[in-house]
Amino acid sequence: MRRAFTILGVAVISVGVWAGSARATHSAGEGPSADFVQGTARLPETSGGGQFHFNAHSGPNGEDPSGMYYAKDGIFGLFTFTSEVKCLRVVGNVAFIGTEVTRAQEGVQEGDAVVFRVEDNGDPGAGKDRFVGGPGVDPQTDCDNPVLQAALTAASQTISQGNFTVHDG
Numbered sequence: 386m387r388r389a390f391t392i393l394g395v396a397v398i399s400v401g402v403w404a405g406s407a408r409a410t411h412s413a414g415e416g417p418s419a420d421f422v423q424g425t426a427r428l429p430e431t432s433g434g435g436q437f438h439f440n441a442h443s444g445p446n447g448e449d450p451s452g453m454y455y456a457k458d459g460i461f462g463l464f465t466f467t468s469e470v471k472c473l474r475v476v477g478n479v480a481f482i483g484t485e486v487t488r489a490q491e492g493v494q495e496g497d498a499v500v501f502r503v504e505d506n507g508d509p510g511a512g513k514d515r516f517v518g519g520p521g522v523d524p525q526t527d528c529d530n531p532v533l534q535a536a537l538t539a540a541s542q543t544i545s546q547g548n549f550t551v552h553d554g
Contacts (some may be wrong), residue, residue, distance in 0.1 A: 390442075393403040419442060419444060420463065421475075421550070421551075424442075424547060425547045435458045436459075437459065438455045441480070441482050443475075445554035447528070450471060450473040451470055452473075453470060453473070453484075454501065461533065464492030464524055466489045466491070466492065470484055472526060476553065479502065479504050481551035482502075483521055483525065484499050484521070486499060498520065498523060499518055500521035502518070504516070511545060512545070514544045514548060517541040
């Protein structure tokens with residue numbers, strides 16, 4: 386029962402983020418020859434609220450992914466955890482990030498796979514950028530899984546505060 390609740394909760398995780406200081410916007414390939422996703426945001430309280438932060442990097446083709454994701458009081462306060470980036474796929478202004486939970490305080494367990502979709506639709510991000518996350522299958526390959534990509538795309542929600550920057554190197 387706890388596992389089913391965890392999966393349901395993680396699926397809803399992607400819904401909150403605190404207004405952050407990231408001011409950059411999707412760069413359309415200008416700038417560094419690396420892919421990255423960074424920023425902090427919040428989803429509307431009706432979607433569960435919470436704080437969410439990304440700092441994910443890889444080479445221009447997803448090689449050597451690194452970075453972290455942090456959730457605090459997500460999904461009506463049920464999820465607080467940190468995860469390590471294991472894969473990153475950026476295409477234009479959309480990124481898929483596969484992660485593995487490294488520190489679990491609430492809602493998930495260490496070692497759980499969690500996958501995210503971030504869409505950067507310009508500056509400011511509030512009211513434009515979209516975000517969602519859910520349980521993954523394999524953090525090394527989740528960002529290239531078409532089934533997960535389709536599900537995340539369908540569930541993606543507009544952030545209410547903050548800004549995400551997605552850069553396609």
